[in-house]
Amino acid sequence: MIKNVIFDLGRALINFDPEAYLEELRLDKETRKIYLDDIFKGHEWLDLDRGIITEEQAIKKIVAKGRLKEGAVRKILDARISFFTELSLNIPLVKKIKDNGYKLYILSNFPKIPFEAIFKKYEFFRNFDGGVVSYEEGVNVIKPDSKIYDILLSRYNLLPQETIFIDDTLVNIEKAEEYGITGIHLPDHTELRKKLIEKGLI
Structure with missing residues (x-):
């Protein structure tokens, strides 16, 4: 589940x-x-x-x-x-997932200055229960390195079999799937709604 x-x-x-x-x-x-x-x-x-x-x-x-x-x-x-602007087509989907009872997390490679700016600027971040952003963690903690996945799973006590990961980069998805996490590869952001419906998330 x-x-x-x-x-x-x-x-x-x-x-x-x-x-x-x-x-x-x-x-x-x-x-x-x-x-x-x-x-x-x-x-x-x-x-x-x-x-x-x-x-x-x-x-x-x-x-x-x-x-x-x-x-x-x-x-x-x-x-x-x-x-670094919102993809307005996908932002409403975040709240839909949250309203459906799922916990939401971020796993992203991002530099400090732009991340702090967008985190403060965009309201959709308030729907998230936590996350791991690469610049905060130190040397070599960047997708698809294993350590960044280890940090996220252990910090929030996430079970891989209960977790879905959405990313535009295939190698990042493949690494998540090595853990038993279900991956959604999203090379085209306009496909997100369709893929969420397929997984029964919205």
Whole structure:
């Protein structure tokens, strides 16, 4: 019997599309690729998720690659908040699940500054009973590392066979399923309602 539903945030409940954001800035294709490679796809981004470097350290490391000026990097990082927005199609589903008697948890890779901003900004977070966000936990605690799943299950005494996990990234789902958790792979956020109905959650 399912009692718990775990949500990833990015591309499930929170929009995260840096390529679209950079297009909105009207940057040419070559410049967009530099931003994507040096910031969003760089190891500094993952280190911020892990909580093992500060924003200032990340900026210095990105600038040291020699392709972006400090001011440009700061501008992009400061603007992250503007593109971490609610996926309005899915937000009402969170309360429906909660109203149906399930416990709700977060399991997400996220840096400190943008997470704290969206947690304060968006009311839907109040429906959650707890969660694990990578930056809070320390070195190498990031999906799909086993330790982040261990922390969530032990902290809230969750039984895998009573738990569903929703994530847009297949490898994260596969790791959860190794524990006996039921996975819902969500590469397209518009499919969430359909998948929740299929599992009998709403």
